[in-house]
Amino acid sequence: MPALSWVTGGLLAAGCVLVSDVRAELPPMYTDAADLKVVLDAPALSEKLRGPAESVERIKPGVYRVRSRSCHVIASVTRRGLTDAQGRPVARPSRIVGVELSEWRC
16 A cells, blocks of 8 residues: 555645646736737837738737738737746736737738
């Protein structure tokens, strides 16, 4: 029986390690809305698009294709999880820390 308790204890310890790094994220409808606002408010977007944005397409979470006429720019939103004073992850929604825009593509 000692071998079984060792295996069980090891699995419980591994589960605790995995659970301790979990973040609480908002549902996609809220994070996507925040991402879109940051992308469309990016100061460099109008320069890169060479005109107003006509449509925005979500490619995957945090990555958007912004079209103007027949060309587009890819916008990547960077999010970072929050940490406490000791640098440990905190179970709260992540924050947007930046937006990276690709070059103009036709």
